[in-house]
Amino acid sequence: MSPLKTSFPKHKMKVVLLESISQSAVESFKKAGYTQIEQHSGALSGEELDEVLKDAKILGVRSKTQLTEEVIQKAKKLVAVGCFCIGTNQVDLEAANKAGVCVFNAPFSNTRSVAELVIASAIMLIRRIPDKDKAAHAGEWDKSSENAHEIRGKRLGVVGYGHIGSQVSILAESIGLKVSYYDVENKLPLGNAEAVGDLKTLIEESDILTLHVPGTQETKNLFNAEVLSWFTKGQLLINMSRGDVVDIQALKKALDEERIGGAALDVFPEEPKNKAEKFTSPLQNVPNVILTPHIGGSTEEAQWNIGVDVSGKLIKYIESGASLGSHSIPELSLPKMEDTHRILHIHKNVSGVLSEINSKISKLNVNILGQYLSTNFEVGYVVLDISKNDSLDTLKELKKIDHTISARILY
Ligand SMILES: NC(=O)c1ccc[n+]([C@@H]2O[C@H](COP(=O)([O-])OP(=O)(O)OC[C@H]3O[C@@H](n4cnc5c(N)ncnc54)[C@H](O)[C@@H]3O)[C@@H](O)[C@H]2O)c1
Numbered sequence: 001m002s003p004l005k006t007s008f009p010k011h012k013m014k015v016v017l018l019e020s021i022s023q024s025a026v027e028s029f030k031k032a033g034y035t036q037i038e039q040h041s042g043a044l045s046g047e048e049l050d051e052v053l054k055d056a057k058i059l060g061v062r063s064k065t066q067l068t069e070e071v072i073q074k075a076k077k078l079v080a081v082g083c084f085c086i087g088t089n090q091v092d093l094e095a096a097n098k099a100g101v102c103v104f105n106a107p108f109s110n111t112r113s114v115a116e117l118v119i120a121s122a123i124m125l126i127r128r129i130p131d132k133d134k135a136a137h138a139g140e141w142d143k144s145s146e147n148a149h150e151i152r153g154k155r156l157g158v159v160g161y162g163h164i165g166s167q168v169s170i171l172a173e174s175i176g177l178k179v180s181y182y183d184v185e186n187k188l189p190l191g192n193a194e195a196v197g198d199l200k201t202l203i204e205e206s207d208i209l210t211l212h213v214p215g216t217q218e219t220k221n222l223f224n225a226e227v228l229s230w231f232t233k234g235q236l237l238i239n240m241s242r243g244d245v246v247d248i249q250a251l252k253k254a255l256d257e258e259r260i261g262g263a264a265l266d267v268f269p270e271e272p273k274n275k276a277e278k279f280t281s282p283l284q285n286v287p288n289v290i291l292t293p294h295i296g297g298s299t300e301e302a303q304w305n306i307g308v309d310v311s312g313k314l315i316k317y318i319e320s321g322a323s324l325g326s327h328s329i330p331e332l333s334l335p336k337m338e339d340t341h342r343i344l345h346i347h348k349n350v351s352g353v354l355s356e357i358n359s360k361i362s363k364l365n366v367n368i369l370g371q372y373l374s375t376n377f378e379v380g381y382v383v384l385d386i387s388k389n390d391s392l393d394t395l396k397e398l399k400k401i402d403h404t405i406s407a408r409i410l411y
């Protein structure tokens with residue numbers, strides 16, 4: 001299929017990619033005809049972020065760049081944001097929705113990479129490899145088997161049985177672990193995994209706990225001092241979800257008191273924005289603790305696939321209006337345009353807008369060849385496939401309608 005033309009020429013659309021997004025995304029944009037691609041290796045904030053967003057139509061971020069309501073409101077030309085990762089908690093999705101900015105992510109391209117690191121970390125912790133490694137580097141030869149165990153036959157407790165949690169469960173069973181899980185939703189158990197009805201029982205029954213919940217208000221401090229007090233027998237804790245899910249000071253206390261026997265943390269409440277910033281944590285130099293710099297999904301395979309996935313969604317949205325997978329404006333799956341022009345109208349979801357769209361169309365006496373609508377609580381998204389001769393007049397009229405957030409045309 002030859003690339004679609006857009007009313008706004010692609011070579012004039014600025015694409016900004018932050019946080020070392022994979023070259024696969026750059027290649028996809030270039031192949032689709034986008035030439036203004038600006039790449040930055042780290043996250044941006046404050047004036048620097050506002051400045052690059054002044055004339056950006058498309059923005060790509062990973063987990064560090066905070067797209068607050070203020071930032072989104074200032075980015076007047078922004079049409080779509082791609083989170084080149086799973087998490088979307090760094091974006092104010094409500095503000096993006098209200099501004100008519102479509103937000104996509106890559107819901108599963110790095111799940112396998114995270115799941116592999118969880119299994120690797122569990123084995124490292126249960127063998128107390130962090131301490132042995134440190135000792136060997138310091139010239140000490142400690143061959144003792146004390147407190148080092150096989151993972152076979154131990155029970156893994158998975159908190160959050162979604163894409164990653166369930167994949168960890170499959171890998172864990174394949175090397176002889178028993179698996180239980182706790183999820184707020186009713187989830188189909190894979191393999192021989194068993195659902196447990198409450199977090200306390202899961203913690204008490206497991207030897208290793210691994211966290212795979214999303215970063216939301218509900219999961220903030222989910223593992224607080226009270227929950228961490230349910231660890232009494234030296235269980236191991238792995239967190240590769242979001243940093244603020246665990247109260248770090250309370251975790252340190254539990255490690256110091258040996259109620260928790262070791263921990264692997266890939267995410268932290270405060271993470272450096274780039275390589276130049278220093279990383280500090282109360283858990284540095286605590287025995288049997290593995291600290292990694294938020295690299296659960298950082299493999300070449302995962303990053304390449306994420307680049308392809310998210311750039312594909314962004315290009316499709318810009319060039320066809322299809323918003324399937326959007327986390328902000330309503331989702332619409334659209335057919336190919338057949339010898340028509342397409343108008344995309346995003347508006348506040350208040351009564352009267354749809355009837356006004358239809359009344360304008362009937363007054364102009366235009367031929368509508370396809371009409372698609374999707375709404376959420378705040379916003380409505382209408383797509384009209386329209387005869388080529390009528391499209392520009394119709395767009396002009398639709399732009400005048402009260403409560404219009406944005407309107408654009410594709411041809
Ligand atoms: N460390 C990394 O590099 C890395 C990489 C990828 C994803 N992540 C993070 O991993 C987490 C999980 O990702 P995913 O793709 O599996 O998400 P997902 O949405 O597929 O699964 C999350 C699961 O958690 C459950 N859940 C929500 N609230 C819960 C609660 N309070 N208690 C128990 N269960 C709860 C949900 O019902 C869902 O089943 C996310 O926070 C994501 O941002 C981290």
Ligand SMILES: O=C(O)CC[C@@H](O)C(=O)O
Pocket residue numbers: 062063064084085086087088110294297
């Ligand atoms: O690549 C990143 O910055 C974030 C990775 C991970 O936390 C995700 O949400 O996919």
